[in-house]
Amino acid sequence: MDTAVQEAEGDFTPRDWAQHPPYLSPLYKSTVLRSPSKPLIPMKQGLSVRTGPVFGHDSLDPLDHDLTKNGRVNGEPIGERMIVTGRVLDESGRPVPHTLLEIWQANACGRYVHRWDQHDAPLDPNFFGAGRCLTDAEGRYRFTTIKPGAYPWGNHHNAWRPAHIHFSLFGPSFLTRLVTQMYFPGDPLLPLDPIYNGVPEGARELLVSRFSIDVTEPVWALGYEFDIVLRGRHATPMEG
Amino acid sequence: MSQTLKQTPSQTVGPYFAYAWTPELYGRRPLAANRLVTRDMAGEHIRIEGVVYDGQGAPIRDCVVEIWQAGADGRHAPGAAGFGRCGTDDAGHYFFDTVKPGACDPGHAPHIAVTVFARGMLSHAFTRLHFSDETAANEADPVLASVPADRRDTLIATRAETPGGVVYRFDIRIQGDGETVFFDC
Numbered sequence: 359m360d361t362a363v364q365e366a367e368g369d370f371t372p373r374d375w376a377q378h379p380p381y382l383s384p385l386y387k388s389t390v391l392r393s394p395s396k397p398l399i400p401m402k403q404g405l406s407v408r409t410g411p412v413f414g415h416d417s418l419d420p421l422d423h424d425l426t427k428n429g430r431v432n433g434e435p436i437g438e439r440m441i442v443t444g445r446v447l448d449e450s451g452r453p454v455p456h457t458l459l460e461i462w463q464a465n466a467c468g469r470y471v472h473r474w475d476q477h478d479a480p481l482d483p484n485f486f487g488a489g490r491c492l493t494d495a496e497g498r499y500r501f502t503t504i505k506p507g508a509y510p511w512g513n514h515h516n517a518w519r520p521a522h523i524h525f526s527l528f529g530p531s532f533l534t535r536l537v538t539q540m541y542f543p544g545d546p547l548l549p550l551d552p553i554y555n556g557v558p559e560g561a562r563e564l565l566v567s568r569f570s571i572d573v574t575e576p577v578w579a580l581g582y583e584f585d586i587v588l589r590g591r592h593a594t595p596m597e598g
Numbered sequence: 599m600s601q602t603l604k605q606t607p608s609q610t611v612g613p614y615f616a617y618a619w620t621p622e623l624y625g626r627r628p629l630a631a632n633r634l635v636t637r638d639m640a641g642e643h644i645r646i647e648g649v650v651y652d653g654q655g656a657p658i659r660d661c662v663v664e665i666w667q668a669g670a671d672g673r674h675a676p677g678a679a680g681f682g683r684c685g686t687d688d689a690g691h692y693f694f695d696t697v698k699p700g701a702c703d704p705g706h707a708p709h710i711a712v713t714v715f716a717r718g719m720l721s722h723a724f725t726r727l728h729f730s731d732e733t734a735a736n737e738a739d740p741v742l743a744s745v746p747a748d749r750r751d752t753l754i755a756t757r758a759e760t761p762g763g764v765v766y767r768f769d770i771r772i773q774g775d776g777e778t779v780f781f782d783c
């Protein structure tokens with residue numbers, strides 16, 4: 359539960375629609391009936407949205423950041439062990455400290471624990487596939503997990519989602535909320551994926567993580583870096 | 599302040615978020631729930647409920663509604679009702695048990711900030727919930743005034759006194775007839 363409240367000084371920069379996908383993106387068929395059709399109405403930012411929930415360590419369990427351990431029943435999860443780390447920054451490059459991240463993902467075979475997932479690939483009894491962590495004072499986060507597999511979906515004939523990890527972030531206000539997906543470098547499914555391609559050209563690449571030999575731990579796990587940029591703040595409150 | 603970095607693009611929550619976001623069914627501790635109220639919490643205890651519909655009027659069952667609100671005194675304070683999260687069920691239904699918030703912005707009617715996520719929504723949508731019994735405050739509210747008059751009622755939850763308590767009905771129509779007003783803010 360939220361344990362405290364933050365109040366931001368000054369308004370937040372707007373959502374940058376040159377970066378974010380439009381609601382309607384017809385190649386991703388589910389958007390056709392789930393996209394608002396009327397233009398968004400501009401709204402001045404009041405206290406009711408400049409504030410937001412703060413989650414502390416009491417929101418976390420000790421293994422929440424380690425998906426190779428938090429679902430164990432009788433052994434280790436199967437798959438390629440990996441570390442995902444990066445920084446959460448605002449648009450000015452300032453770190454977003456002590457903010458909560460949630461992740462969820464398929465197992466190494468491309469199968470989710472979710473009850474609706476009917477993909478004919480095995481569940482891993484030792485992998486749950488969800489985790490949480492907080493950024494540190496420099497905005498840095500770190501998860502240990504298993505590299506997720508690609509999985510088929512019904513959007514079009516022979517549709518496969520590229521391997522990805524779902525990310526959910528809060529940031530300093532209700533307005534900085536972001537849900538996104540992290541992808542892997544060189545994935546041949548990326549150019550074929552309508553969800554990835556829903557993002558404007560030129561912005562998509564920001565969703566692709568970087569392999570890092572420095573993050574990679576010898577004889578243990580491969581390392582990937584993924585930085586996340588949230589909405590920033592105007593220097594002074596906007597009036598008018 | 600110069601903006602040197604670009605915002606990370608949004609992506610859909612997809613269909614398989616429930617075991618991470620509302621994991622009680624999977625035997626896990628949730629980050630947040632749809633019961634924000636505790637027995638002794640000051641203010642009027644209310645339920646907010648509704649159905650989320652798509653552009654053909656079909657209920658959306660893989661949707662999450664998040665809310666952020668002030669307490670009955672209009673303040674966002676630790677320990678007050680604040681953040682809530684509820685996934686829709688097979689009938690597209692969601693609900694929150696909470697307190698009716700006080701007004702937190704000068705000149706604004708009491709309201710709750712609402713965010714909608716779903717499979718098929720590549721970016722989330724912001725709206726806000728007002729209360730049908732706050733007629734005078736709603737008439738003076740600058741955000742409601744900025745909305746075309748024939749769409750304002752999409753932002754107003756309808757109060758009903760039921761045997762179980764006070765219920766405000768707030769359906770969310772993502773698209774089409776009676777489309778909920780969504781904001782850029």
Ligand SMILES: [Fe+2]
Pocket residue numbers: 464519522524612614
């Ligand atoms: Fe997914």
